[in-house]
Amino acid sequence: MPANHSYRAFLFDMDGTLLNSIAAAERIWTRWAMRHGVDVATFLPTIHGVRAIDTIARQHLPGVDAQAESEQITREEIEDVEGVVQVPGALAFLKSLPPTQWAIVTSAPMALALRRMEAAGIPRPGVMVTAEDVSDGKPNPACYRLAAERLQVTPQECLVFEDADAGIKAGEAAGADVRVVTATHMHPVDTHHPLIKDYRGLAVEVNEAGLMRIL
Incomplete structure (x- = not known):
């Protein structure tokens, strides 16, 4: 340029x-990963810059509704802006x-x-x-x-x-x-x-x- x-x-x-917003985002996504048995260390670097629904869908977790899960993530992120x-x-x-x-x-x-x-x-x-x-x-x-x-x-x-x-x-x-x-x-x-x-x-x-x- x-x-x-x-x-x-x-x-x-x-x-x-x-x-x-890294601290807040990683707090919330860490809890999500632990709930779903996803390895936190390898997962967290992948969450940045993309939509929550796309992040969740990429995990290909059986029985997980990516839309519903992303809406819950959003609610938690709105509540936590520390x-x-x-x-x-x-x-x-x-x-x-x-x-x-x-x-x-x-x-x-x-x-x-x-x-x-x-x-x-x-x-x-x-x-x-x-x-x-x-x-x-x-x-x-x-x-x-x-x-x-x-x-x-x-x-x-x-x-x-x-x-x-x-x-x-x-x-x-x-x-x-x-x-x-x-x-x-x-x-x-x-x-x-x-x-x-x-x-x-x-x-x-x-x-x-x-x-x-x-x-």
Whole structure:
């Protein structure tokens, strides 16, 4: 990605990108895994960046209703937002953007997304794409394409901010440029996309045509 590249819109994943909800999510998913006899250590790394229903369905557990289980997970996650905080600098960075030129694209259901955003102090944008808006979650690119459409831009005019492999692949497949936020990563990430630790020190220049460029 050229350093001086400009964009019509920024599309942000939520968990791990704008806010850190790992502690709460892993508490709840650990209990779920233990109830169903799933190995916690190998299971937890797979939960990030994808819809709960897809996470559960991938386990192929006999007699388990993925829809019902995901709804229960969502209820528990809405109740437990202890430790949910913004990624450093995220709020200030979002406030510096034109309000009609950014969106949140999350694998979380709307009710959970709003609860976590409230806990972390992240404002609600005019456009949000959540788990209910697509039939196939990340890494399927439909979510990012839908966000671009709602912002009345093309995916190629967008910069996607992501932290998880599924979301990175979704952004790529949509045709957008991608920046990877590493604030919640425990290990180095292997990617050809530009990396940012968090949003501190990040600034945006908006030209007369309304194009945004990261400084």
